[in-house]
Amino acid sequence: MFIIGERINGMFKDIAQAIRNEDPRPVQEWARKQDSAGARYLDINTGPAASDPIKAMRWLVEVTQEVTDLPLCLDSTNYDVIEAGLEVCKRPAMINSVPAEWPKMERVFAMAAKYDAAVIGLAMNEEGIPKDADTRVALAMELVAAADSFGIPMENLYIDPLVLPCNVGQDHGPEVMQTLRQVKLLANPAPRTVVGLSNISQGIKGNRALINRTFAAMAIANGLDAAVGDACDEELMAIIATARVIMNLDIYCDSYVDIYVKQK
Amino acid sequence: MAFSAMKEKYSSQVHTVVLGATKEEGGTRDYTITVGGEGALPFLHFEGEVPHRPVVALEVWDVVPEWHESLAPYFGDVYNDPAAWAKKCVMEYNADLVVLRLKGADPDVADASPEDCAKVVKDVLAAVGCPLIVLGCGNPEKDSKVLPAVAEATSGEKLLIGVADQENYKSITAACIVHNHNIIAGSPIDINICKQLNILITEMNLPADRIVIDPTTAALGYGLEYGYSIMERARIGALQGDKMLAMPIICNVGHEVWRSKEANASSEDYPAWGDQANRSILWEATTAAALLQAGANILIMRHPKALALVKQNIEELMVPTSFDD
Secondary structure (H helix, E strand, C coil), rough: EEEEEEEEEECCHHHHHHHHHCCCHHHHHHHHHHHCCCCCCEEEECCCCCCCCCHHHHHHHHHHHHHCCCEEEEECHHHHHHHHHHCCCCCCCEEEEEEECCCCCCCCCHHHHHHHHHEEEEEECCECCCHHHHHHHHHHHHHHHHHHHCCCCHHHEEECCCCCCCCCCHHHHHHHHHHHHCCCCCCCCEEEEEEEEEHCCCCCCHHHHHHHHHHHHHHHHHHCEEEEEECCCCHHHHHHHHHHHCCCCCCCCCCCCHHHCCCC | CCCCCCCCCCCCCEEEEEECCCCCCCECCCCCEEEECCCCCCCCCCCCCCCCCCCCEEEEEEECCCCCCCHHHHHHCCCCCHHHHHHHHHHHCCCCCCEEEEEECCCCCCCHHHHHHHHHHHHHHHHHCCEEEEECCCHHHHHHHHHHHHHHHHCCCCCEEECCCCCCHHHHHHHHHHHHHHHEEEECCCHHHHHHHHHHHHCCCCCCHEEEEECCHHHHHHHHHHHHHHHHHHHHHCCCCCCCCCCCCCCCHHHHHCCHHHHHHHCCCCHHCCHHHHHHHHHHHHHHHHHHHHHEEEEECHHHHHHHHHHHHHHHHHHCCCCCC
């Protein structure tokens, strides 16, 4: 499992301000920090406050690429904004995200095929987030079929079972775990899976990091491939490295945590 | 109905290591040898590139070896002269390269000084144009004196020097960095130590493409399968992106096989086992053939006839297969 660094997001004040002032320093600092902390992708989100999100996305992509070779995960509900970002990406990117809805899937998967991008597919549709695993898996199947019809290889499709905060949607926890396992049975080779790690603790006043870390370990045990999360949480990265060893994904050695962080 | 082969897709490949340096590159070799680079499991040409064929080396010692008498007709006349011996390995027996084992450095053998050892290495380099592998005597304390001296005396030759283990890797690594050589990182049939030692060596700033792994192998019938599974696991790890296991692999075949009863026992003592000379050659060649399938890149052989059989096997295995036609 790898982390898609979440920090370059206009929801954070320093990034919002950087976008407003066209000051690349905070963006580049977070790009470098997340890169050296072991992120494998960097999420790029202009946030709701950007006055011209297309321009902001392009700028964020460009200034980020100046300081890192990591691929980017372009995060927006506006597909014109994502396409603007894809046009300037130097390496194949990831699109974050598309629900199991037409015509959104058509737009996104066609775009992914054109730019050789990976796609995060959300197990939800017009009716919202399903309550149980079965409905999530059914929507995942729709995403798999749609992606396949556009020639997207399964290793480029990341199914997000959608996580709710554990204080409001406690009953979703086990359903998410079950979905992670069942998604792997939908195709051969199997699609990949992704979650928004911090969503599990959204709005919680207690120890959010503890909840995120525990969730990460449990999700890896259920086959999770990627998570949008805080790459700079050293404890989280160490837990991921350890869970990978326990799941026989990486071969153990005494420096396994360092190597997980450093090895790209 | 058309047959479509199930193909594994791998995200990474084995590192390549260049052995030897020509005059232009700062050495004196006539040619260099590149090993590694596979993008698939051994010889599965239809799944990925196998850009460099495995190579076979013959062993030369700096002292007269106490080898089985059946090897004497091949090397007996040069046992006393490592340079002539090396030349014979290359010119007469078609070895791709030569391994010089500095057995004489062992305090229990001849206790040769680091300077004497360096001189033998230089003599051998002068006698042959192929890249050279230099192995210490196996005494860690002595090797950590001898190998740096050899590295210094042959600066720039890009020898493959070993074996460095967890105890003595620092002095050997430092010498390889300063004098531009490659290193053999040895581990005792243990994938975790193998990976850790590679990390320790690269942390000293010797690039990963200057390391060759010696995972420790055994002869057929003596636990070959343990080494085999370690090599297989390292290869799969490398292909899946584990860069600290992605080094080419060297196997000490002759040394192991010629310690086995099957290679040495006489036909008189074991009539059912057949002729000792043929048996030993086949034992060595069969062990090597199995290790090739496990992912070996460099095989250190002892008997010239076993070497010839293995070379032929490699030629056959390197013919590309494809299911796309």
